[in-house]
Amino acid sequence: MMPTRCCVPGCSESGGHKFPSDPELHMKWRVAIKRTSRKTRALWTPGKHDVVCHQHFTENDYKDTLLGGKDREKGTKAD
Secondary structure (H helix, E strand, C coil), X not given: CCXXXXXXXXXXXXXXXXXXXXXXXXXXXXXXXXXXXXXCCCECCCCCCCEECHHHCCHXXXXXXXXXXXXXXXXXXXX
């Protein structure tokens, strides 16, 4: 299993949410985390193992689950 460190610049948290498969929401996350490619200075493209940790979401970005846990809402974005 690949290590899952948060991909947001300056963050060192472990674990998190994978980027959404919806293209529009995926792009919103990429823009929100403000990460660029070191070589081209273009907007960075996450890999399949890249995640955004809970620190970059608000309480309103989550919904309660039937088991009393928290789940990320589909329409939320990282910030």
